[in-house]
Amino acid sequence: MSQQARAVATRAQIVRGAAETFEKQGYVGASVGTIIENAGLTKGALYFHFRSKDELARHIVAEQHAISIAAVEAIGREEALAIEQIVMLCHEMARQIVHDPIVRAGIRITLELSADEQGPTDPYLDWINACEQLARRAIEQGDLRSDIDPPRFARFVIGAFTGVHTVSQVLAHRTDLEQRVDDMWMFLLPGIMPEDRHPDIERIRKARSVGVPVVGAGQVPARG
Amino acid sequence: MSQQARAVATRAQIVRGAAETFEKQGYVGASVGTIIENAGLTKGALYFHFRSKDELARHIVAEQHAISIAAVEAIGREEALAIEQIVMLCHEMARQIVHDPIVRAGIRITLELSADEQGPTDPYLDWINACEQLARRAIEQGDLRSDIDPPRFARFVIGAFTGVHTVSQVLAHRTDLEQRVDDMWMFLLPGIMPEDRHPDIERIRKARSVGVPVVGAGQVPARG
Numbered sequence: 001m002s003q004q005a006r007a008v009a010t011r012a013q014i015v016r017g018a019a020e021t022f023e024k025q026g027y028v029g030a031s032v033g034t035i036i037e038n039a040g041l042t043k044g045a046l047y048f049h050f051r052s053k054d055e056l057a058r059h060i061v062a063e064q065h066a067i068s069i070a071a072v073e074a075i076g077r078e079e080a081l082a083i084e085q086i087v088m089l090c091h092e093m094a095r096q097i098v099h100d101p102i103v104r105a106g107i108r109i110t111l112e113l114s115a116d117e118q119g120p121t122d123p124y125l126d127w128i129n130a131c132e133q134l135a136r137r138a139i140e141q142g143d144l145r146s147d148i149d150p151p152r153f154a155r156f157v158i159g160a161f162t163g164v165h166t167v168s169q170v171l172a173h174r175t176d177l178e179q180r181v182d183d184m185w186m187f188l189l190p191g192i193m194p195e196d197r198h199p200d201i202e203r204i205r206k207a208r209s210v211g212v213p214v215v216g217a218g219q220v221p222a223r224g
Numbered sequence: 225m226s227q228q229a230r231a232v233a234t235r236a237q238i239v240r241g242a243a244e245t246f247e248k249q250g251y252v253g254a255s256v257g258t259i260i261e262n263a264g265l266t267k268g269a270l271y272f273h274f275r276s277k278d279e280l281a282r283h284i285v286a287e288q289h290a291i292s293i294a295a296v297e298a299i300g301r302e303e304a305l306a307i308e309q310i311v312m313l314c315h316e317m318a319r320q321i322v323h324d325p326i327v328r329a330g331i332r333i334t335l336e337l338s339a340d341e342q343g344p345t346d347p348y349l350d351w352i353n354a355c356e357q358l359a360r361r362a363i364e365q366g367d368l369r370s371d372i373d374p375p376r377f378a379r380f381v382i383g384a385f386t387g388v389h390t391v392s393q394v395l396a397h398r399t400d401l402e403q404r405v406d407d408m409w410m411f412l413l414p415g416i417m418p419e420d421r422h423p424d425i426e427r428i429r430k431a432r433s434v435g436v437p438v439v440g441a442g443q444v445p446a447r448g
Contacts, residue, residue, distance in 0.1 A: 026336060155407070156407050158391060159387040167348055187415060191413065191414035
């Protein structure tokens with residue numbers, strides 16, 4: 001392995017270990033010592049790549065941001081109605097949370113740091129903005145009621161998804177998340193779609209993205 | 225002040241100080257030292273009332289549970305339709321979160337401990353059960369569609385509220401929470417109410433509880 005390839009691999013190893021530590025112990029609870037232990041590395045290796053725990057935490061949030069952007073772009077390329085893409089977006093967020101420790105760590109760090117004015121907001125804003133654009137197109141396509149305000153609707157959808165996930169985490173350790181997201185759309189769609197599109201509700205509820213790429217640890221520059 | 229009154233006052237002071245510490249630093253992050261400092265007490269005073277940080281955390285969740293129960297009972301006594309009481313429930317949860325540090329601490333502790341199998345679930349289950357009973361009555365009263373499954377609906381409503389709150393916390397430090405909860409019902413009600421009740425939507429959205437008592441720190445026995 002070249003020196004550069006080794007450095008990339010080491011950084012990915014640090015990020016993965018840190019994500020697991022942040023996910024379980026939170027930003028305040030996680031110590032650099034535990035992160036090093038979980039990553040199976042030395043303090044020197046960690047400090048070669050990241051200046052501090054804070055930089056590492058912000059890097060994880062940036063990776064989560066990159067993962068979100070990639071998912072939003074992939075869903076945008078699907079051959080599907082905008083309203084179906086909104087449903088896909090929620091199921092894709094659920095899939096990422098269940099499968100990617102970086103996403104779970106990012107969520108926990110974001111929530112903890114939100115006690116502060118300087119807390120990160122990017123991952124939430126990514127999803128809200130994506131949902132808002134899709135809502136505008138869904139109104140044009142006649143699948144969303146024309147009196148719905150896209151920014152408020154998008155904020156509600158991402159909020160509702162976020163809490164459906166939280167309650168699934170607390171009560172069922174996320175084992176029922178897919179089902180609960182499907183319930184969400186069952187309750188929401190009849191109220192937000194114009195009457196004449198109601199026959200499509202069952203099909204729209206089943207919309208899932210097929211082309212979202214997997215973005216691994218180490219895709220975001222650590223510094224600069 | 226009698227010795228007993230002093231003990232009650234001291235315990236309330238510990239609980240309040242601990243709630244503020246848990247809210248800001250989380251369960252893992254909060255140390256007994258910081259809790260004592262924030263409560264302005266000695267280690268001896270704390271250990272006289274609570275055996276450990278864990279006992280203190282579980283006590284706060286129990287207080288949150290008691291606060292929830294009191295609110296649910298007060299809302300049940302309101303002269304209002306069941307569907308209005310569901311709307312009241314959400315606005316009351318929002319009010320508690322904004323005004324009561326014990327509720328905020330309880331939410332954070334519950335979420336942190338949910339990584340564990342033994343995490344507390346009571347406060348979520350309180351609200352879900354209350355919402356489920358109200359949903360059954362709302363169906364009987366003709367204000368909720370008869371094909372709606374009350375347990376799934378209740379779980380969704382509490383989930384959606386939870387996340388609307390989370391996003392409001394992350395993006396607006398809860399300053400827009402009341403407005404966002406109102407948006408939630410604007411998007412939800414048309415889909416869950418039978419057509420013939422739609423003229424009532426605006427009135428139902430405005431439903432607020434007036435009689436919820438304020439339950440202060442120290443209302444729950446610390447031990448036994």
